[in-house]
Every structure is written in structure tokens, then in C-alpha cells.
Amino acid sequence: MSAMVQLLPMMEVVYNRKKATYFKMAHSNLRGTHVVAVNHIQAGAVVLIEKALHIQPTKNHPSLSVDPEYQSLIGILDGGSTSAASSTCSSTAHKDAVGRLAELNATAYVQGSKQKDEIWQLEDSHRQARVGDTVKIHGLASEAGKKLNGKYGEISKKDEKDENRFGVMVAMGAKNNKKSKSKSVLRSIKPCNLKTLGGIMRTNAYHDGSLEANLLFKELCRINHACGDAANVNRTIHQGKVYVVAKRDIADGEELLIDYLPLATELGRDRLELLHNMFNFWCQCSEHQQLA
Ligand SMILES: C[S@@+](CC[C@H](N)C(=O)[O-])C[C@H]1O[C@@H](n2cnc3c(N)ncnc32)[C@H](O)[C@@H]1O
Known part of the structure; x- marks a missing residue:
């Protein structure tokens, strides 16, 4: 000791x-x-x-092993041939795969946490959301936009009219995603206004060697x-x-x-x-x- x-x-x-x-x-x-x-x-x-507030083991979340996207990401990282994407393996593809894997892990680990709401309060300095990410809307300025602040959503695609924005399915009616029946509407939002759990982990996590975990x-x-x-x-x-x-x-x-x-x-x-x-x-x- x-x-x-x-x-x-x-x-x-x-x-x-x-x-x-x-x-x-x-x-x-x-x-x-x-x-x-x-x-x-x-x-x-x-x-x-x-x-x-949150203890996230450094090993990948067990539920991911049955997720086809996870298998494909591992294929890219191993340089193997488990996905079409791995055949174009480049440093950008590798970096993207690392980022997406971090996102999937953070989402899987935070999902079951009682401290979920407090974790989402923390800062995401990276603001590098991708299609498929679960996001929290933050920092909008206009009156119309402010109404979306604090809401949760999922990025469904790039905006068709503006490639610098994302089409986000925003859960309306509830300030958080607890109400499963809340209605979702598609909104066009800039990446700088979207926090992700992977970004929150990257901005804030401290390593605890005694637990082999990253902590918030x-x-x-x-x-x-x-x-x-x-x-x-x-x-x-x-x-x-x-x-x-x-x-x-x-x-x-x-x-x-x-x-x-x-x-x-x-x-x-x-x-x-x-x-x-x-x-x-x-x-x-x-x-x-x-x-x-
Ligand atoms: C762990 S958080 C610290 C708290 C953060 N300021 C917040 O608003 O929650 C780390 C982030 O804070 C900001 N930050 C921390 N130290 C900074 C510094 N010396 N200069 C500028 N920004 C800093 C950066 O955005 C960094 O990614």
C-alpha cells in the first residue's frame, strides 16, 4: 500500500x-x-x-458483445474482416471506431445508473456527436431553440439541407427520457449544441487504478x-x-x-x-x- x-x-x-x-x-x-x-x-x-457519481469499468460493457455494431467496430480495430468498413481501414476509420466504441460503452454503462441525470449535467467539451448517438441538447440561443435545451434525442441522420447539422429525433413532452411514451419530433441541430455521454466521459473521467475503472x-x-x-x-x-x-x-x-x-x-x-x-x-x- x-x-x-x-x-x-x-x-x-x-x-x-x-x-x-x-x-x-x-x-x-x-x-x-x-x-x-x-x-x-x-x-x-x-x-x-x-x-x-459514476464508476465505469475500463473493459467493454458485456451487453455490447451481442450488438452487431460492436462486432463491426472490433473488426475495424483488430484490422480483421468482420465488416465491410474494415477493408477501408485507415487512421480516420480507426479513430472513428475508437470514438464510437467509447460512445457505445458510455451509453451502456450510464443507462442503468441512478445518477444518469447528474452525469448528463457535466460538460462535453468535444461536441463530436455522430449518427446513432444519444444526445442532450445544450446551449441553444434563440427562443425557439431554448425550448429544446435540456431535452434528449437520438441522431438519426445528417441534415439533408445543411450538411453541418444533424437531424435529431428529440423526445418532447419530458425533460428527460424517462417517459417511454413521449412523442419524438425531428429537429435540425448543430453538433456544437449536442452533448454525448462519450464526450462527457472524455472531458471529465479520472482513472482509478485500484478499481480498473474511469470515474465521474x-x-x-x-x-x-x-x-x-x-x-x-x-x-x-x-x-x-x-x-x-x-x-x-x-x-x-x-x-x-x-x-x-x-x-x-x-x-x-x-x-x-x-x-x-x-x-x-x-x-x-x-x-x-x-x-x-
Ligand atoms: C473537467 S472539465 C472542468 C469543468 C468545466 N469548466 C465545466 O464547465 O464543467 C474540463 C473542461 O473544462 C475546460 N477547461 C479546463 N481547464 C481549462 C483551462 N485551463 N483553460 C480553458 N479551459 C479549461 C475545458 O473545456 C475542459 O475540457
Whole structure:
């Protein structure tokens, strides 16, 4: 057992005794939802202990093994010949297959979760929905569009009149997809207004090596990134829980920032590109402002 893991029970005791509130959620166009200190936080303080909202094993969901689309995707990834698509195997086909498989897994695993609604609240920074994906509509601006915000649907095809939009079968009458009898209507929607569960996983999931799973958290997943020394909190994830500790004193009003890539210590273009590929943002933290 690592030294850090041995300290976790003691952290729980300290955290459960704490009197002060450490942070609140805030929102801005530039930072999205983010987390801000509401009191001075001392170096070493246990700022947050939280149980995962969602625990998704890294292995593929068992129900997928009987899904023909799954078989075809595995064929593409293996470079085998189980589908017509595999004969045109290219890096784009491979990348698409990885993305679609991630989507099928996230959908299968989240389907049975009691926390489904809270999971859908989290951000999808990628917004790379594809035909067949289950989606949640988000961020529409016009009055007509706003009426669709928060609704769920399934992408049935590319829009025939505008190839930059999707035809989405939107479940009307219910704000979520619990009511099986809700009526569906076809609406034309831009990909930037469609969140998917695969995108939510890619934007937010933290790996838990002790469970061989990827986890989502309600509060941890709202903490934005900063590289290396620019981050002011550290996390340890173990057995489905996260323990967040202040690396240094944090002033009242300061944003809490965590390094999403704590093991990739080198700061530079490669790190920026890795962050961009994984989370779809160009890092502007204090370590990187001079490189931007
Ligand atoms: C785990 S979420 C963090 C919370 C997110 N801001 C939200 O609205 O829910 C990760 C996403 O937040 C945004 N983000 C995090 N750190 C950022 C940073 N340093 N600069 C710009 N965007 C950042 C990116 O869109 C990233 O994909």
C-alpha cells in the first residue's frame, strides 16, 4: 500500500471535522463552470472528499458483445474482416471506431445508473456527436431553440439541407427520457449544441487504478486545469473516492486548479497538444501564457 493511501483514513477524519466551507461553483464564458475558494485555504487542508457519481469499468460493457455494431467496430480495430468498413481501414476509420466504441460503452454503462441525470449535467467539451448517438441538447440561443435545451434525442441522420447539422429525433413532452411514451419530433441541430455521454466521459473521467475503472465526480469534475506548479490542489483517487488537498495557501476568491496530467511533467508544446487532444482546450494557465 502506498504511503499516500495509508494517509487517506486520517484525511477522512480531518475532513469530517472541518467547520469551514472551502469553495463554491462559479460560471463564466471563458472558464465554463469552475470552482472558487470562498475562504482562505491553508496549505495541506483537505478541501474535498467525494464519492464517484459514476464508476465505469475500463473493459467493454458485456451487453455490447451481442450488438452487431460492436462486432463491426472490433473488426475495424483488430484490422480483421468482420465488416465491410474494415477493408477501408485507415487512421480516420480507426479513430472513428475508437470514438464510437467509447460512445457505445458510455451509453451502456450510464443507462442503468441512478445518477444518469447528474452525469448528463457535466460538460462535453468535444461536441463530436455522430449518427446513432444519444444526445442532450445544450446551449441553444434563440427562443425557439431554448425550448429544446435540456431535452434528449437520438441522431438519426445528417441534415439533408445543411450538411453541418444533424437531424435529431428529440423526445418532447419530458425533460428527460424517462417517459417511454413521449412523442419524438425531428429537429435540425448543430453538433456544437449536442452533448454525448462519450464526450462527457472524455472531458471529465479520472482513472482509478485500484478499481480498473474511469470515474465521474459531481464536484471534482468542475475544477479546471493548470499545469504543474500553477495548479493549487492535488488529488488522490482510490476505491471510487477522490481526496483533494491544497498544495499551497489559496486566497479567498482564487480559482481552484488541478493538473489534469500530473505524470506528464514536461511543459511545452507537446503537453499543450496532449491537453488539446484529450480535453479540447488550449491551456492558458500561468505556465503557458507566454507560449500562446
Ligand atoms: C473537467 S472539465 C472542468 C469543468 C468545466 N469548466 C465545466 O464547465 O464543467 C474540463 C473542461 O473544462 C475546460 N477547461 C479546463 N481547464 C481549462 C483551462 N485551463 N483553460 C480553458 N479551459 C479549461 C475545458 O473545456 C475542459 O475540457
